[in-house]
Amino acid sequence: MNTASDRIGSVVLSRVDLPLDTPISDAKVLTGRQKPLTSVSMLFAEIRTEEGWEGVGYTYSKRAGGPGQYAHAREVAPELIGEDPNDIQRIWTKLVWAGASVGRSGLATQAIAAIDIALWDLKAKRARLPLAKLLGAHRDAVACYNTSGGFLSTPLEQVVDNTRAAREAGIGGIKIKVGHPDRRADLARVAAVREELGDFPLMVDANQQWDRGTATRMGRVLEEFDLVWIEEPLDAYDAVGHAALARELATPIATGEMLTSAFEHRELLRHESVDFLQPDAARVGGITPFLAIMAAGRDAGVRLAPHFAMEIHLHLAAAYELDPWVEHFDWLQPLFDERPEIADGRMLVPGRPGLGITISEQARAWTVQQARTDADGTTALAE
Structure with a gap:
């Protein structure tokens, strides 16, 4: 041809x-x-x-x-x-x-x-070629963490069970939701999961629910749990507030998933608001603008942890120079004939050409x- x-x-x-x-x-x-x-x-x-x-x-x-x-x-x-x-x-x-x-x-x-x-x-x-190889892969597998078992709608006992099951399935990190109106409930959930995990990567996600004062106070208390990051502690567009938190807290700050353009992500980088940048290819307009975000993030020296859509983001994260994370979400799996392969805490880049997915x-x-x-x-x- x-x-x-x-x-x-x-x-x-x-x-x-x-x-x-x-x-x-x-x-x-x-x-x-x-x-x-x-x-x-x-x-x-x-x-x-x-x-x-x-x-x-x-x-x-x-x-x-x-x-x-x-x-x-x-x-x-x-x-x-x-x-x-x-x-x-x-x-x-x-x-x-x-x-x-x-x-x-x-x-x-x-x-x-x-x-x-x-x-x-x-x-x-x-x-x-697999898309990762076309872009120029730095690795054949990416550290992956699970989110879908830790929603606030899930009873704490079930969250702990989900955490155990995800770890046994080879997941490399666990993220749970916080931002409960009762801050004591947040701390109880984090403490229970940390006790279950021991010395294992743990992240929390507040989904933009705290104001600056609450985020600072909660961030200080959460430092004892040795978190990989605190995600979306503030409104997604509060680049200045996130920058202040990043300077104040020992725990890294992650955000970006709700932004809808490369320009908005560059604003986070300009203000030094993040330690982990979390763009979503679907939300920013596709892989083309995502690649521009990757280039800006690399130049700023921040790590990458794309939001959702692991079928796409696995390839993009594999092509990022600084060691990234990819989010394991099983919601979309019924849509495709293929399933991701996970081993030793990492998601393997498929060897199939392109994204390696077929609509079911x-x-x-x-x-x-x-x-x-x-x-x-x-x-x-x-x-």
Whole structure:
């Protein structure tokens, strides 16, 4: 095949409603800001070239925004037809400007994240390389920590049991949620998990629920537990407050998952707000802007711990120079035929080309909207 002259022939967009086994609550629910999470809205992009190469990518939304992501992606998808799929940066810019009147961050770029990720998957497949290898991997496995067993909606006894099970399964670290309205409940949970773990990596996540004074007081008390980091102690956009905490506390500060652009992450770095940067490729607009964040983070000398979406972030973390973490979340596993391999506390980069994922039949069954775009226009396949 002459891949140098290949062009994009079609794009299929699918909105999939992924149900969760049990409703999930963190501090934002307990403080009344949000309702429990019962499902995740996924947007898949499947791109096929005229020569028959295929790439798959996804983005997601929790609670609200899924239908909007799908609608925006469907509007800009015709811009892809006839493009050279190698020109990913140029295509990203073209798609952003196609919808620039509604912004160059947030929902608009989250919608095109699925497309951008699919193009990177496609490019790696054409090179017959795992994406990590295409980007230039520093390692073949990444330290991984588990989050999904430590939500505030989970009784403490179950959190301890989940912690034990995750460790026995080979996970390299445990993160639990804090930010309970009763600070004593937070401390009891951390103490119980630390007692279970002994000398083993432990992180906590406050989900933006503390003000500056509370974060400082809690941070000082939590120092006795020798945490890897305190995550999102303050509002995600309070770069100055996070910088003050980073100077005040011995425990490292981690944040960034709620930000929706490379620019916003550069603000964290400019203020020296973080020790661990936590971008999410789906939220910032895809792998293309994520790579810009990686470059800025490397230059600033901070470590990387991408949020969620381990199927994507495993490859990106493997290509980061400073030793990173990747978050193990089993929520998305029903959507794919493959499962991550974990050994000795690390998640192994798959040897399959691209991202190494295949959309499952179960994901197809959960599809609620789908549209195909090709040279003849857009056709709704299911609504």
